[in-house]
């Protein structure tokens with residue numbers, strides 16, 4: 001596994017994960033558009049979509065910033081970047097790169113979005129400092145990531161909590177953290193950002209549709225299991241999925257959305273520089 005990508009080894013996953021990413025990208029755009037506006041995204045901005053994956057959100061942001069703006073998508077996976085290239089708008093470009101080395105992008109962006117990246121990273125502090133360095137002073141950031149202290153499907157299948165706990169532990173073994181959402185404010189503040197403000201977005205079967213909700217919150221979990229037991233994990237997930245299709249009356253899955261600003265140096269800091 002490439003340790004740079006922490007718990008996200010796209011090459012090891014099957015097509016289910018690819019389909020899930022695409023679905024997850026577009027399913028919540030109407031909400032995300034509002035988060036991004038709240039975080040300060042504006043028409044004409046130069047934007048970096050850090051860990052852009054298949055570029056679904058990059059494309060939607062490129063539409064949002066319009067022809068006077070530009071979106072650069074950066075990701076470590078060549079396979080995902082191929083999709084991003086295929087669906088891109090003219091005011092966007094994609095390049096392979098790691099969040100651990102963004103030295104070619106210093107102070108280039110008005111706005112950064114990092115969506116569902118930090119839950120996978122072994123070295124979140126190093127990544128956040130790199131992201132800080134690519135924003136112009138005064139530039140704005142929005143980070144969205146999971147926090148499974150807010151998770152439930154009701155009524156629960158008997159195996160639900162075991163499967164969830166096992167998948168969380170397996171992701172942690174790979175260097176990831178499915179509870180990173182609640183730590184994002186600390187990461188941002190400790191990396192030099194100011195005006196750090198969180199909110200929580202809760203996906204439900206009502207706000208994204210029952211099938212999409214279940215796909216997004218369950219389908220990736222078997223991929224985290226070792227190959228020898230992945231089939232068994234897929235069967236367990238499918239039983240939970242089918243139970244939910246028949247019986248679910250409510251479900252929720254939380255993500256933190258945190259905004260912040262890279263400070264503009266004051267006169268004292270400028271004199272020292």
Ligand SMILES: C[S@@+](CC[C@H](N)C(=O)[O-])C[C@H]1O[C@@H](n2cnc3c(N)ncnc32)[C@H](O)[C@@H]1O
Pocket residue numbers: 004005006008010021024025050051052053054057074075076077080097098099100114115116117120
């Ligand atoms: C769950 S996907 C999210 C993709 C996209 N942001 C979205 O929301 O659809 C996680 C992404 O992080 C990328 N990634 C993981 N480690 C990375 C790193 N060190 N540098 C850049 N991208 C990385 C993966 O290739 C993958 O595209």
